[in-house]
Amino acid sequence: xxxxxxxxxxxxxxxxxxxxxxxxxxxxxxxxxxxxxxxxxxxxxxxxxxxxxxxxxxxxxxxxxxxxxxxxxxxxxxxxxxxxxxxxxxxxxxxxxxxxxxxxxxxxxxxx
Amino acid sequence: xxxxxxxxxxxxxxxxxxxxxxxxxxxxxxxxxxxxxxxxxxxxxxxxxxxxxxxxxxxxxxxxxxxxxxxxxxxxxxxxxxxxxxxxxxxxxxxxxxxxxxxxxxxxxxx
Numbered sequence: 001x002x003x004x005x006x007x008x009x010x011x012x013x014x015x016x017x018x019x020x021x022x023x024x025x026x027x028x029x030x031x032x033x034x035x036x037x038x039x040x041x042x043x044x045x046x047x048x049x050x051x052x053x054x055x056x057x058x059x060x061x062x063x064x065x066x067x068x069x070x071x072x073x074x075x076x077x078x079x080x081x082x083x084x085x086x087x088x089x090x091x092x093x094x095x096x097x098x099x100x101x102x103x104x105x106x107x108x109x110x111x112x
Numbered sequence: 113x114x115x116x117x118x119x120x121x122x123x124x125x126x127x128x129x130x131x132x133x134x135x136x137x138x139x140x141x142x143x144x145x146x147x148x149x150x151x152x153x154x155x156x157x158x159x160x161x162x163x164x165x166x167x168x169x170x171x172x173x174x175x176x177x178x179x180x181x182x183x184x185x186x187x188x189x190x191x192x193x194x195x196x197x198x199x200x201x202x203x204x205x206x207x208x209x210x211x212x213x214x215x216x217x218x219x220x221x222x223x
Binding site for chain 2: 004031033035040041042043044045048050055056090092094097098099100101102103104105106
């Protein structure tokens, strides 16, 4: 069983489109995250939810909107995609603060 | 603002060598320091987590140390194998539950 699963694994789309990435964890963790890994492989946090409540919102354009329907799911919706949004997006979860983080396999988003 | 740096950016060693990867952080007010492994096209796999009150953690051939006062952590890999080839990332978790990542060390272990 995959602990943290993301869909899709690859996403190629045109500029201006709206797309969503889904994430599910079956670990019973309270906290979930979205991270972005850019072309230089640098990982940076975007959002964090604890038990469906937004607790971290970094300086991310408001075209990015996370949604957590329940504590096992954290989806990422992106409006009006731009070329600069091309990156690998990782979902992660932790039982709580100061614990081991578990990452999904990543979603490679390419905007053309 | 926490900044995490990893040196070297890339490392190539022959199989069997012992090696050390370095990680430094600017703000010592961390909850923990975590080491991850990333294989090409894959997600991150957690290797070791060192709590702020701990000095080191060991798992198999891996040993990670933490010196908060100097803002440094090291990952020691003993008797390296080709299967250890990957990118190794360190991350400091701060009081706002964020993991701040370094840019990684790309390791190649040559057979």
